[in-house]
Amino acid sequence: xxxxxxxxxxxxxxxxxxxxxxxxxxxxxxxxxxxxxxxxxxxxxxxxxxxxxxxxxxxxxxxxxxxxxxxxxxxxxxxxxxxxxxxxxxxxxxxxxxxxxxxxxxxxxxxxxxxxxxxxxxxxxxxxxxxxxxxxxxxxxxxxxxxxxxxxxxxxxxxxxxxxxxxxxxxxxxxxxxxxxxxxxxxxxxxxxxxxxxxxxxxxxxxxxxxxxxxxxxxxxxxxxxxxxxxxxxxxxxxxxxxxxxxxxxxxxxxxxxxxxxxxxxxxxxxxxxxxxxxxxxxxxxxxxxxxxxxxxxxxxxxxxxxxxxxxxxxxxxxxxxxxxxxxxxxxxxxxxxxxxxxxxxxxxxxxxxxxxxxxxxxxxxxxxxxxxxxx
Amino acid sequence: xxxxxxxxxxxxxxxxxxxxxxxxxxxxxxxxxxxxxxxxxxxxxxxxxxxxxxxxxxxxxxxxxxxxxxxxxxxxxxxxxxxxxxxxxxxxxxxxxxxxxxxxxxxxxxxxxxxxxxxxxxxxxxxxxxxxxxxxxxxxxxxxxxxxxxxxxxxxxxxxxxxxxxxxxxxxxxxxxxxxxxxxxxxxxxxxxxxxxxxxxxxxxxxxxxxxxxxxxxxxxx
Numbered sequence: 001x002x003x004x005x006x007x008x009x010x011x012x013x014x015x016x017x018x019x020x021x022x023x024x025x026x027x028x029x030x031x032x033x034x035x036x037x038x039x040x041x042x043x044x045x046x047x048x049x050x051x052x053x054x055x056x057x058x059x060x061x062x063x064x065x066x067x068x069x070x071x072x073x074x075x076x077x078x079x080x081x082x083x084x085x086x087x088x089x090x091x092x093x094x095x096x097x098x099x100x101x102x103x104x105x106x107x108x109x110x111x112x113x114x115x116x117x118x119x120x121x122x123x124x125x126x127x128x129x130x131x132x133x134x135x136x137x138x139x140x141x142x143x144x145x146x147x148x149x150x151x152x153x154x155x156x157x158x159x160x161x162x163x164x165x166x167x168x169x170x171x172x173x174x175x176x177x178x179x180x181x182x183x184x185x186x187x188x189x190x191x192x193x194x195x196x197x198x199x200x201x202x203x204x205x206x207x208x209x210x211x212x213x214x215x216x217x218x219x220x221x222x223x224x225x226x227x228x229x230x231x232x233x234x235x236x237x238x239x240x241x242x243x244x245x246x247x248x249x250x251x252x253x254x255x256x257x258x259x260x261x262x263x264x265x266x267x268x269x270x271x272x273x274x275x276x277x278x279x280x281x282x283x284x285x286x287x288x289x290x291x292x293x294x295x296x297x298x299x300x301x302x303x304x305x306x307x308x309x310x311x312x313x314x315x316x317x318x319x320x321x322x323x324x325x326x327x328x329x330x331x332x333x334x335x336x337x338x339x340x341x342x343x344x345x346x347x348x349x350x351x352x353x354x355x356x357x358x359x360x361x362x363x364x365x366x367x368x369x370x371x372x373x374x375x376x
Numbered sequence: 377x378x379x380x381x382x383x384x385x386x387x388x389x390x391x392x393x394x395x396x397x398x399x400x401x402x403x404x405x406x407x408x409x410x411x412x413x414x415x416x417x418x419x420x421x422x423x424x425x426x427x428x429x430x431x432x433x434x435x436x437x438x439x440x441x442x443x444x445x446x447x448x449x450x451x452x453x454x455x456x457x458x459x460x461x462x463x464x465x466x467x468x469x470x471x472x473x474x475x476x477x478x479x480x481x482x483x484x485x486x487x488x489x490x491x492x493x494x495x496x497x498x499x500x501x502x503x504x505x506x507x508x509x510x511x512x513x514x515x516x517x518x519x520x521x522x523x524x525x526x527x528x529x530x531x532x533x534x535x536x537x538x539x540x541x542x543x544x545x546x547x548x549x550x551x552x553x554x555x556x557x558x559x560x561x562x563x564x565x566x567x568x569x570x571x572x573x574x575x576x577x578x579x580x581x582x583x584x585x586x587x588x589x590x591x592x593x594x595x596x597x598x
Contacts, residue, residue: 322466323468326462326466326468327479327483328427328451329425329427329454329460329466330454330455330460330479330480330483330529331451331452331454331455331456331458331480331483331484332451332455332483332484333448333451333483333484336483336484337483340483
């Protein structure tokens with residue numbers, strides 16, 4: 001038991017600084033890769049960190065939306081193209097990302113099985129989502145109500161899975177991708193229901209004047225878009241006013257990017273444009289400052305452990321005095337006694353180092369979890 | 377076979393002193409050392425084994441002057457020629473019975489080339505009646521069984537000389553008899569010399585020779 005506790009202590013002391021170092025280094029590489037591959041993120045003014053984290057990692061923090069009008073206006077500038085994203089919804093605890101097929105093109109995502117989304121109500125699953133939920137092409141997934149107290153805004157939508165994406169080792173593996181129109185339906189901006197044009201039942205129709213029907217709450221709303229009911233789905237209002245959480249901007253060249261950023265900075269365009277690389281770098285710098293504190297703590301703890309180890313070994317030798325004496329009386333050489341004790345210490349150290357190394361290797365598998373739980 | 381001549385030994389900063397003019401132990405005989413506590417019986421065993429060195433005199437075993445050997449030579453002499461049995465057994469609790477018996481081979485590379493070791497442990501453990509306990513640990517054994525394990529450990533190297541320091545001191549009368557019988561049987565079969573320190577006077581008739589320390593010691597050591 002004494003040896004096991006010692007092995008465990010040494011393992012923890014050796015592993016934690018190294019494992020943390022690996023996790024932070026790997027996290028930095030992955031986060032910077034993701035950030036560097038995204039030239040510009042545009043969203044409503046506010047926290048640039050929230051905007052970047054939400055757009056790159058699909059975290060649930062609600063952003064103040066911009067509108068589709070701004071997407072269209074940016075596209076009309078001909079500096080590149082915008083990929084709108086609407087996030088904030090989940091299905092079985094995985095984020096739903098409403099976007100366009102341009103997102104797939106921009107992220108160079110490919111299909112592992114099935115097809116891209118083609119119709120309203122379709123979705124594609126990130127590789128890890130499909131694995132974790134054991135879903136395949138042709139299955140369905142239902143969006144979760146955002147809140148039990150938000151009945152008016154969020155409707156469960158049963159989406160058909162048309163494809164499973166290949167793994168990318170990025171947050172895309174843990175997301176569900178659908179057309180942005182589906183997320184508007186989930187928000188309640190669009191919906192489908194039974195045809196009321198010729199309906200006279202007063203429990204269903206409150207008013208019908210000049211073809212404008214005012215329905216009651218009793219009207220049956222569809223929660224799945226099928227071939228049969230897809231024509232009944234419609235949106236209320238103008239698309240240009242519909243919300244978008246953020247947009248990824250893909251410039252056609254460096255010059256276009258510079259000009260566009262200049263327009264944002266001069267206030268000519270009201271929204272916020274951030275370079276993810278800069279935001280993530282600032283975020284990581286804060287983490288590194290904290291890590292330096294941890295490093296100091298671990299050195300102190302490691303030194304204390306070393307002292308405790310020496311103390312335990314000294315006490316052990318004292319407690320084993322009779323045993324050592326017996327070995328010497330029988331005829332063991334002093335060298336052999338030292339060898340036995342040294343071997344025991346060496347075995348404990350080696351066992352600890354092997355365990356710490358295995359944990360170190362295993363740390364690589366938890367980088368994404370580490371990023372999600374501790375960095376963003 | 378083993379001669380002690382004009383021996384003088386004392387512990388530093390102690391009044392204790394041991395002085396023996398002449399003492400001889402015959403090969404293949406069983407010897408009992410008796411005498412009052414503190415008279416130097418255990419000290420004599422330590423001197424014979426080369427654990428302690430006399431200030432004067434000689435301890436000669438088959439023409440080897442033990443007291444003139446170096447530390448490492450005395451250890452080698454001990455492990456190759458002597459088997460030790462202790463009152464408190466001195467078994468190592470985290471080793472199994474088999475590993476305890478095997479201990480001399482583990483701690484001294486000079487003994488490692490013995491190919492019959494496993495057969496000998498098997499035979500010895502049968503002989504001592506502990507063969508079914510080989511995979512058990514000392515804490516699972518009775519006092520008598522532990523002493524048998526200690527005896528097997530002492531005999532496994534086929535020593536020429538067995539030194540037993542009150543081997544029956546912690547045992548009940550029934551086990552005392554059995555343990556001594558075991559030692560006698562082995563030593564007589566293998567023509568091994570046995571020197572035993574004992575306070576059990578009822579066991580003395582079984583020994584070939586009884587050496588009374590109270591009569592042996594030189595009164596005026598100065």
